[in-house]
Amino acid sequence: MAKVTIPIDYVNPSDVLTFCVYSMCQAKFEVTLRTDAGETIFTAKKNNDDPNFKDNTDKRQFQLTQLKKSWEDIYLDISNNLNTPLQPQTMVSGILKNDGNIAGYITNVCVEDQTDGDFQDIFITIGAFRKKD
Numbered sequence: 001m002a003k004v005t006i007p008i009d010y011v012n013p014s015d016v017l018t019f020c021v022y023s024m025c026q027a028k029f030e031v032t033l034r035t036d037a038g039e040t041i042f043t044a045k046k047n048n049d050d051p052n053f054k055d056n057t058d059k060r061q062f063q064l065t066q067l068k069k070s071w072e073d074i075y076l077d078i079s080n081n082l083n084t085p086l087q088p089q090t091m092v093s094g095i096l097k098n099d100g101n102i103a104g105y106i107t108n109v110c111v112e113d114q115t116d117g118d119f120q121d122i123f124i125t126i127g128a129f130r131k132k133d
């Protein structure tokens with residue numbers, strides 16, 4: 001089993017989050033977004049070797065103010081049933097409003113689960129949107 005944890009930094013405590021998982025791998029895997037207090041925000045799991053994974057994230061949006069335990073940091077846990085170290089690559093984009101202010105951030109994480117370097121094995125999108133005025 002391989003496991004990696006990465007910090008998700010571009011998130012504010014009042015944000016509403018969304019979470020999508022894509023995959024083109026055969027491995028079984030689990031991805032969970034959680035706080036440093038151990039409270040799960042989103043989770044998705046692939047239980048078979050079919051490369052046509054249908055995203056089964058437990059919910060589509062979550063308001064961070066609904067968290068029950070106080071927290072400081074958010075982490076993404078990725079694990080699978082292979083023995084090759086997982087290689088996550090993170091990309092962050094800011095969403096600019098017409099006035100130049102930030103409306104939120106999109107964090108994409110592409111994960112290589114073996115050694116062919118295509119980085120298409122697990123692909124996670126986390127949207128963090130600022131509260132509307």
Ligand SMILES: [Ca+2]
Nearest residue numbers: 116118119121
């Ligand atoms: Ca690969």
